[in-house]
Amino acid sequence: MPLRSLRQQLAVVPQHPVIFSTSIAENIMMARPGASEAELHEAVRAARVDEFSDRLEHRLQTHVGEKGVTLSGGQRQRIAIARAILRNPRVLILDEATSALDAENERIIQEALDNLIAERTTLVAAHRLATIIHASRIAVLDKGRLIAVGSHQELLESCSVYRRFALLQRLHDEGHGQGAGVLKIRA
Template sequence: MSLDIQPGERVAIVGPSGGGKSTLFDLLLRFRDIESGVIALDAVNIQSMDPSVLRSQFALVPQQPVLFSSTVWENLRYGRPDATDEQVIAAAKAAYADEFIQQLPEGYSSTLGEQGVKLSGGQHQRLAIARAILRNPKILLLDEATSALDAQSEHLVKQALDRLMKDRTTLIIAHRLATITHVDRIAVMDKGRVVAVGTHEELLESSGLYRRLADLQFADR
């Protein structure tokens, strides 16, 4: 496969399950290494970079973020351990998380329980977005970040994500095509290959696989 992404561009990665979307993120973060070819960041082969330096360029907002049974302060500082209280609160406000945090029994000093059991799915996601805002990465990776949310939570999370994506290179893994109408380009993956790239309208005309995915998802509308 070959894919060239420009600084500040928003690119969605779509395709059937098992097509290679999550593997692509693993390769970018060097959780796995490629056996041939090159992945380059600003023209530098990532395999020549120290993994910690490479990963400092990224922030990942996954479908199910990991939360710890510690305080809100500590969970948010996981994204940036040296952040001040003011920076943590500013990130939470930008992620639309400050309001529900303030309503917890001890505010930012409240413990979240194992895996954040005391919070809803939408609150989980907004804390993960606040972490990413605090991290201030060059490149943002979103892996189905809104797929498990109800309509109200999804609206708030989308607003937070829009703030986070502004002027930032973003790759978005998406199964629901309705969530990626705002991107610059869509790359369609199948069996480990990029089989088509374009806008939603272009792919409806040029890609049979994308058109089938769209037909299945938009049929009810």
């Protein structure tokens, strides 16, 4: 597959998204400059950007400053998610997309991500196991080596490294926390 064709099939939501010194709308539209106004607004709703942009004087036309300095970390993440939704990729890569957020923003972002990962292949790099416990397959990495693959329940039973991090994060009872390096694979 030609590299350009591959890149057109991907969208990435990084831990620290790139936000440009322009408006919220322009930041999102960079994913697909020819998108319609209706498609922009659908992405904004799906990523919950409207929950904060509707309170701003210029709404989506609000300029966000250099690197999005006028926005919170959660707001920057939601813009990055809206960008990925607007791109509508076949493959989505989430790189620690919720790791730097407080619990409330993490919940909001996780709801937006649920909209984004539906109906597409998604790869998620995460230390917070709560982010990936519902994945169809979880690959556990230890010191750069793949040591186990399975569902959350299978790994609790068969992988001591995964079980240890789940216990530290209180995920054996569906709690929350922080810990191991895990890659979620959802097809």
